Amino acid sequence: MTHRAPVNRIIRFSSVDGPGNRTVVFLQGCNYNCRYCHNPETRALCCHCGDCVAHCPAGALKKDADGHVLYAYEACVFCDACIRVCPHDASPRIRSLTAKETFEEIEKQIPYIRGVTVSGGECTLYPSYLAELFRLCKELSLETLLDTNGTLDLFSRPALFDVTDGVMLDVKAWDARVHRALTDHGNGDVLRHMIALAECGKLHEVRTVVMPEMVDAERTVRQTARALAPYLHLYPVRYKIIAFRPAGVRKEYASFATPDPPYLAYLSDLAKSEGMREVILI
Numbered sequence: 001m002t003h004r005a006p007v008n009r010i011i012r013f014s015s016v017d018g019p020g021n022r023t024v025v026f027l028q029g030c031n032y033n034c035r036y037c038h039n040p041e042t043r044a045l046c047c048h049c050g051d052c053v054a055h056c057p058a059g060a061l062k063k064d065a066d067g068h069v070l071y072a073y074e075a076c077v078f079c080d081a082c083i084r085v086c087p088h089d090a091s092p093r094i095r096s097l098t099a100k101e102t103f104e105e106i107e108k109q110i111p112y113i114r115g116v117t118v119s120g121g122e123c124t125l126y127p128s129y130l131a132e133l134f135r136l137c138k139e140l141s142l143e144t145l146l147d148t149n150g151t152l153d154l155f156s157r158p159a160l161f162d163v164t165d166g167v168m169l170d171v172k173a174w175d176a177r178v179h180r181a182l183t184d185h186g187n188g189d190v191l192r193h194m195i196a197l198a199e200c201g202k203l204h205e206v207r208t209v210v211m212p213e214m215v216d217a218e219r220t221v222r223q224t225a226r227a228l229a230p231y232l233h234l235y236p237v238r239y240k241i242i243a244f245r246p247a248g249v250r251k252e253y254a255s256f257a258t259p260d261p262p263y264l265a266y267l268s269d270l271a272k273s274e275g276m277r278e279v280i281l282i
């Protein structure tokens with residue numbers, strides 16, 4: 001059986017989505033509603049309201065007889081007009097690809113890439129597709145990474161777990177109430193999965209976005225680093241501390257403050273004082 005997923009875009013070469021040069025696949029749809037999301041157009045699947053069709057300057061969008069919005073990839077000039085007008089946090093520029101079709105696009109970059117990262121949206125909404133895609137990657141010795149909010153229990157998906165080399169996981173907030181206010185979801189599963197992945201040496205990186213008005217970054221960084229310290233001999237998990245920036249966010253959050261460099265440096269020192277050896281500020 002072949003599995004499909006809605007593919008938002010494929011970046012052929014990236015050096016910031018895991019180690020080395022990688023192809024990155026972004027899937028559409030997310031189970032969270034992060035207030036600071038920089039790609040809110042990846043959250044929802046298109047409901048075919050048609051509001052964006054008339055705004056396309058290239059004739060790449062049209063409605064068919066059944067009322068479905070059709071997207072012509074070859075005609076698109078990637079002006080983003082459709083994304084700017086969509087009122088549903090969606091995009092019409094989605095291709096429904098099988099794992100094999102996705103892999104055929106990845107394969108073109110061999111031998112210039114070390115591996116593949118799948119991101120989103122929330123890529124783990126499509127575990128069967130991921131398992132098939134990563135199995136194909138492993139057959140050609142490509143390293144496989146998931147970029148996830150940590151909600152999927154990978155251990156309950158052995159077909160995916162076995163072909164996943166590593167996970168990059170967001171710890172958005174340590175306090176469950178803060179996490180819920182930020183994302184609409186608690187964080188119990190995320191923290192459990194983080195530890196379980198660290199225990200088996202598959203946790204590649206954790207990330208926290210520092211948005212001072214909404215996230216208690218000091219507590220989140222301290223507690224996350226403290227929780228991971230006992231496992232760092234199994235794999236040297238990297239902590240990426242990311243400054244909130246307003247570019248791309250929904251307008252109601254665009255006036256939120258960007259943390260200043262001394263505060264970020266303080267958070268980095270805090271993580272290191274708890275045992276993290278590699279901390280990256282961006």
Ligand code: SF4
Pocket residue numbers: 055056057058059060061075076077078079080081082083093
């Ligand atoms: S990004 Fe593509 S589909 Fe969207 S409006 Fe521009 S040309 Fe049309």
Ligand code: SF4
Pocket residue numbers: 045046047048049050051052053069082085086087088090091092
């Ligand atoms: S992308 Fe947005 S505006 Fe366009 S048809 Fe889909 S839901 Fe409507």
